[in-house]
Amino acid sequence: MPDEPQPGPDDDFQEMLRKLLAGEGQIDPSQLAGAAGLPNDPAFVANLMSQLQRAAQNGGDGIDFTVTAERATAIAKDGAHGIDPATSQASVQAFQVAALWLDEVTTVAELTATPSLFTRDQWAKATAPVWTQIAEPVAASIAGALTEAIDQRAPEELKAMLGDVSKAMRGVGGALFAIQLGQVVGQLSKEVVSGGDVGVPLLDEQVAALLPQNVAEFAEGLDVPEDEVRIYLAVRELAHARLFRSARWLRLHIISSITEYARGIHIPFDRVEELAADIDPTDQEQLRDALASGALIPPRTPEQDAALARLETMLALVEGWVDTVTAAATARLPRSGAIAETVRRRRAAGGPAESAFATLVGLELRPRRLREAAAMWQRVTDELGAEQRDALWEHFDLVPTSEDVDAPDALVARLRNPGHTQEDDEFDRALEDLLNDATGSRPREDESGGIDDEPGDGPDATGPDATGPDATGPAPDTGSR
Incomplete structure (x- = not known):
């Protein structure tokens, strides 16, 4: 009996799509979890299945980013703990000291809102809206490219069976991207020490916040008392928040610059097609890499390079001002210099989650000219x-x-x-040269190549030994000016 033909990767892919979009719910949960880079948690995967099927049905209504906040807060809660009263009191006192010290070194007005203390999941939930705003243009481009690629490659009988496959795949592609973004934000919640730690204004312009758990972990790596570290970071956070509250245009300018840059990222469908040709949909590692490696993001255009340079300059100006003001305000702290250097190195290198965001969205948020x-x-x-x-x-x-x-x-x-x-300087120099030429007093080279500063010998010569009607000499003292 001859061997039966074995299904190829394309057949597996089509079958996975058919089951997912038809709502049959027979997809291997571990395969789906691997595709999204998630742990194989049955409860979460069951919820994910429901979200993806809903996204497939509503794919034409835009990308639903609610899953981003849900996934981010779930990751943030892993290993997190609350804020005990002693730490809360110490943090509040650090903000009070920071406000007094900043008043001495900057004219930027203080905040009207009381600074906050965030747990990791509170930070993730509070910042998720801005992360989604930044990432939405890229998510839409990836979803659109995936839609086009699937629409171009899917057999006609599969299209007829699935109905509007383009609309469905757009929803599924956007939902998978939103899940990946939630992964990144959740991991970031374990790395940041304050609201403005990433440099981008993620919180409302009235809000300053510390994450006490992360502050304590940051201080563990330094040979500096935790109280000093806490005050230093409180000064930085307050300076950052004060600047954005005072310069009301600044927050909108930076976020708009980021989203405009992201809108310039267009994923050609042939890039998706090339990637799909090399991927076995049943291979979890390949699927995860395809979604999270940034392989779909094309190289930057010259226009994007210029836009990124302008954005980096603005971020560097913000961070540089914060560094300068913080250095002046914390001069009383014995180890402020050591803390500052650690913060600068940390800002320059970034953490794993920031690297993941740069890969996912194609945007590096670390200013190089800090x-x-x-x-x-x-x-x-x-x-x-x-x-x-x-x-x-x-x-x-x-x-x-x-x-x-x-x-x-x-x-x-x-x-x-x-x-x-x-231009004024150039005009002044040109006028001076013109007047010097007109009066003959412009220095010139003598025969030996040196500068001859002596007046000429012609009839228009001027000087103490000159004769004639144009001769000039010491002016008579008339007693008036």
């Missing part, structure tokens, strides 16, 4: 004072540029004489 920006703010502070430094955040047009970061001396000179521009 030290240069901090040095520029320090120079402005030293030369012009805190009030003029902080006034630069009043309007977008006043904020220093990338060129200012490169040349802080020129920035200081411009701020000292705000009506004087580089």
Whole structure:
């Protein structure tokens, strides 16, 4: 008896789609969990099945990101604990000290809302809306590319059996992306120490918050008393929150810049098609890698590179200002320098969850010019004072540029004489040259190649030994000016 033909990967894939979208619920839960990079928890997978089937039915209504917050908070609760009264009191006192010290070094007004203390799951839930806002354009592009690829490759009989496969696959693709985003946010909740730790304004502009559990874990790696670390981080968080509350345009500008950059990411369906040709849908590792490795994100365009450079400059300016103000405010702390260096290195390197976000969305949020920006703010502070430094955040047009970061001396000179521009300097030099040429007093080279500063010998010569009607000499003292 001849061997029966074995189903290939495409047959397996089509069968998985048919069962999922038809609501038969016969898909291997471990396979689905592996595809989404999730633990094989039967209760969660059962809930996931329901969400994906609902997404398949409502795929034309946009991506449902509720699963992002649900998954993020579930991960955040793993290994987390509440805030005990002693830690709560110490954190509140740290914020009080931080507010007093900041008042001495910055003119940016204090917050009107009382600072908060977050558990990990509270942070995940509070920040999930901004994460989804940032990631939504990429999710929509991936879902659209997946829709197009499946629509192009699916046999006609499968389309007839599934009905509107494009709409269904768009919903499923978006839901899987939302789950992956929830994974990342949940892991981030175990890494961040404060609301503004990532640099992006994830919380409301009135909110400053510490995560006491993560602050304690951060302090364990330092040879510094935890109280000092807590105060230092409270100062940083308050400075960050005060800046965004004072510069009302700043939060919208940064988030809009990120979403506009993300909207420029377009996933061509042939990229999905090429990836699908190399994947066995029954292989959990391949499926997980396809979803989480960022393989679908195409290389950046020149326009995206320019947009990313502008975004990085703004993030570096924010972080550099926070560093400068924090350094001044925490000068009383014996080990503030050691804490600051650890924070800078941590900010520059990022954590595993941030790397996962960069891979998933194609956007790195770590400013590369943080030290240069901090040095520029320090120079402005030293030369012009805190009030003029902080006034630069009043309007977008006043904020220093990338060129200012490169040349802080020129920035200081411009701020000292705000009506004087580089064009003015060039005009003044051109006018001076013109007048020198007209009067004959322009220095010229002598025969030996040196500069001859002596006046000429012609009839228009001027000087103490000149003769004639145009001769000039010591002016008579008339007793008046």
